[in-house]
Amino acid sequence: MRINIPPQVEFVIQKLTAMGYEAYLVGGCVRDSVLGLNPNDWDITTSALPDEIKSALSDCKLIEAGVKHGTITALIDQVPVEVTTYRVDGKYSDNRHPDDVRFTRSLKEDLARRDFTINALAYNHSDGIIDCFGGAEDILNKQIRCVGEPTLRFQEDGLRILRALRFSSVLSFIIEKNTSASILKSGGLLDNIARERINCEFTKLLCGKKAENVLRDYRSVIEQFLPEISPMAGFEQHNPYHIYDVWEHTLKSVGTIEATPVLRLTMLLHDIGKPYCYTQDGKGIGHFYGHGEKSTEMTKKILSRLKYDGVTIETVTELVKLHDLPLSPEEKLIRHRLNQLGQNKLRLLLKVKAADAKAQNPIYGGRLGELHEIEAVVDDIIARSLCFSLKDLQVDGADIISLGIPQGPQIGRILSTLLDAVIDGKCKNQFNDLMSYAQAMKDSKL
Numbered sequence: 001m002r003i004n005i006p007p008q009v010e011f012v013i014q015k016l017t018a019m020g021y022e023a024y025l026v027g028g029c030v031r032d033s034v035l036g037l038n039p040n041d042w043d044i045t046t047s048a049l050p051d052e053i054k055s056a057l058s059d060c061k062l063i064e065a066g067v068k069h070g071t072i073t074a075l076i077d078q079v080p081v082e083v084t085t086y087r088v089d090g091k092y093s094d095n096r097h098p099d100d101v102r103f104t105r106s107l108k109e110d111l112a113r114r115d116f117t118i119n120a121l122a123y124n125h126s127d128g129i130i131d132c133f134g135g136a137e138d139i140l141n142k143q144i145r146c147v148g149e150p151t152l153r154f155q156e157d158g159l160r161i162l163r164a165l166r167f168s169s170v171l172s173f174i175i176e177k178n179t180s181a182s183i184l185k186s187g188g189l190l191d192n193i194a195r196e197r198i199n200c201e202f203t204k205l206l207c208g209k210k211a212e213n214v215l216r217d218y219r220s221v222i223e224q225f226l227p228e229i230s231p232m233a234g235f236e237q238h239n240p241y242h243i244y245d246v247w248e249h250t251l252k253s254v255g256t257i258e259a260t261p262v263l264r265l266t267m268l269l270h271d272i273g274k275p276y277c278y279t280q281d282g283k284g285i286g287h288f289y290g291h292g293e294k295s296t297e298m299t300k301k302i303l304s305r306l307k308y309d310g311v312t313i314e315t316v317t318e319l320v321k322l323h324d325l326p327l328s329p330e331e332k333l334i335r336h337r338l339n340q341l342g343q344n345k346l347r348l349l350l351k352v353k354a355a356d357a358k359a360q361n362p363i364y365g366g367r368l369g370e371l372h373e374i375e376a377v378v379d380d381i382i383a384r385s386l387c388f389s390l391k392d393l394q395v396d397g398a399d400i401i402s403l404g405i406p407q408g409p410q411i412g413r414i415l416s417t418l419l420d421a422v423i424d425g426k427c428k429n430q431f432n433d434l435m436s437y438a439q440a441m442k443d444s445k446l
Helices: 006-018 028-034 050-056 109-111 135-140 152-156 157-170 177-192 196-204 211-217 227-230 246-256 262-270 289-306 310-322 329-341 343-358 366-383 397-401 409-423 431-444
Strands: 023-026 042-048 061-063 072-075 079-085 087-089 101-103 119-126 128-131
Touching: 006 023, 006 042, 006 050, 006 072, 006 079, 023 109, 023 329, 028 119, 028 135, 050 072, 050 079, 050 329, 087 109, 087 152, 109 119, 109 152, 152 157, 157 177, 157 196, 196 211, 196 262, 211 246, 227 246, 246 262, 246 343, 262 289, 262 310, 262 343, 289 310, 310 343, 329 343, 329 366, 329 409, 343 366, 397 409, 397 431, 409 431
Parallel strands: 042 079
Antiparallel strands: 023 042, 023 119, 061 072, 072 079, 087 101, 119 128
């Protein structure tokens, strides 16, 4: 096959080969091109040593921050192109980074240090795909397999464990049995990995097409950095609305919701407090009173520990807190909910509720129909520009002050009362009507 290489990248390859060095695309860009995907990054590996790279690209702007490990970044038309000398990694004392590297002139030696066969492919237009470890066949078979001995690969860099799971989830690939067995045995290596790095790989995993399957098959690995999920597995709910235990219900809800970080994280954590809130009534029916509050508390701690950004923590935590909020397709109620949450958050909550319902007993599928009705009510309110927030009111604080009411918290309370009156149909959202209503409120307190 012929890969369509961006001109800036091909320029660098041509510069290096013109000087007599080998130069190839390597890693993810080759893998994704073989899969028919659009690569995000284009990396070049070369037989040229760092000083030789600099000489060959002397007329380009170069960034040498990674030169110690053989990496130089060339800026071609403001596009960064990363070039790395063939290398052999030394010991990995910290299970993450090599203590040192040795440069080599052998492409095969360079490819041998890489994590998975599907990432150990090289390519240029002259030689086509260079495949020393069966990566092309593994792509054909939709398989993740380590280059060489899996246990050694994971001991070198524990993050590779999550990378394997992420590739399996995102690409819908199976994990080869020896690689899989080593992952399940080596999960403890994740304890040596920075939470930020775990966050990055885990979020991508969670947003993959096969996240549900990967979470199910490798729960023990995920428990290394998310031990709170352990009590959910096998925890039966003994409730007519549920046909799955808490963990399986969670997995089903993750698999059925839109693949965005906020929504996938919400479904993963929305019931995480249930095992701590279980009670059983006289009929043997299970209840989880207060699990929303417990799940909210745990969610905030978990996301903070895993170094998620503030907006994600706030949004996911609130959606977990609200996931059992009563809703019905009544215009007044929905306008109040729009005022409380805002349109974007309410729409996210509807998606959360729908995923929750899909993961419950299907005989109660009528809940989904009601959620569709609620969404239609939201659409109608927005389309008709109905008032549901203070900014929609046809009066403001200055208007209320003009009635002789002094500035202070009282102004906000009056405006909120006016908004409630408009939503509840007690007053029209028109200036004169609102001012009369406010005047009556003032007079009633005299």
